[in-house]
Amino acid sequence: GAVVSQHPSRVICKSGTSVKIECRSLDFQATTMFWYRQFPKKSLMLMATSNEGSKATYEQGVEKDKFLINHASLTLSTLTVTSAHPEDSSFYICSARDPSGGSYEQYFGPGTRLTVT
Amino acid sequence: GIQVEQSPPDLILQEGANSTLRCNFSDSVNNLQWFHQNPWGQLINLFYIPSGTKQNGRLSATTVATERYSLLYISSSQTTDSGVYFCAAGGGFKTIFGAGTRLFVKA
Numbered sequence: 001g002a003v004v005s006q007h008p009s010r011v012i013c014k015s016g017t018s019v020k021i022e023c024r025s026l027d028f029q030a031t032t033m034f035w036y037r038q039f040p041k042k043s044l045m046l047m048a049t050s051n052e053g054s055k056a057t058y059e060q061g062v063e064k065d066k067f068l069i070n071h072a073s074l075t076l077s078t079l080t081v082t083s084a085h086p087e088d089s090s091f092y093i094c095s096a097r098d099p100s101g102g103s104y105e106q107y108f109g110p111g112t113r114l115t116v117t
Numbered sequence: 118g119i120q121v122e123q124s125p126p127d128l129i130l131q132e133g134a135n136s137t138l139r140c141n142f143s144d145s146v147n148n149l150q151w152f153h154q155n156p157w158g159q160l161i162n163l164f165y166i167p168s169g170t171k172q173n174g175r176l177s178a179t180t181v182a183t184e185r186y187s188l189l190y191i192s193s194s195q196t197t198d199s200g201v202y203f204c205a206a207g208g209g210f211k212t213i214f215g216a217g218t219r220l221f222v223k224a
Contacts, residue, residue, distance in 0.1 A: 034212070038158070043214045043215065043216045043217050044203070044214040045214075046213060093158075093160070097210075104148035104167070105148065105165040106148065106150065106205075106207075107162070108162070110159050111159065111160075
């Protein structure tokens with residue numbers, strides 16, 4: 001089945017620094033990837049839709065200058081949290097859709113736990 | 118945009134009992150998925166079921182697209198079934214998650 005990986009799985013950074021999270025589709029090409037955020041004991045909130053070769057589409061209330069998304073290839077999307085603050089601490093999960101079979105099923109990565117100190 | 122509601126929010130079962138989790142969605146969908154989130158946060162994909170019925174062992178799911186709901190059935194529950202179950206639905210490119218059902222199965 002389709003596999004999505006994320007790196008790193010866990011990161012701790014100091015307030016004011018930037019952190020980059022990578023999301024890769026390992027065995028398929030993903031023209032569209034998605035970034036979600038999850039707070040403790042809450043559901044997943046869609047942050048943005050990332051399209052290969054074009055600008056990401058951000059959900060209402062998500063700061064695009066804070067959360068920079070780049071989808072430079074068909075297998076890689078990156079999320080950069082710029083000038084991180086403690087309130088950016090969260091669990092970030094990416095997903096991708098494999099369009100080759102005509103299905104709208106999304107495959108999810110294992111997530112990245114970000115802690116900003 | 119699409120709204121996704123799950124019920125019940127919390128469920129406590131005795132081991133061996135059966136349960137039904139419900140997911141209502143506000144618009145037509147081309148994607149409907151059920152997940153179990155493990156304690157490490159990984160989403161375990163249970164079913165991709167925008168319509169129809171599927172079964173996998175003790176789990177089965179049914180989506181009635183015309184009435185905009187999906188059901189997840191867990192039979193003969195085990196303590197390892199404990200955790201959070203999410204329904205996620207989408208009508209276009211985006212997939213939105215429900216708030217989840219937190220299940221605890223007692224031994």
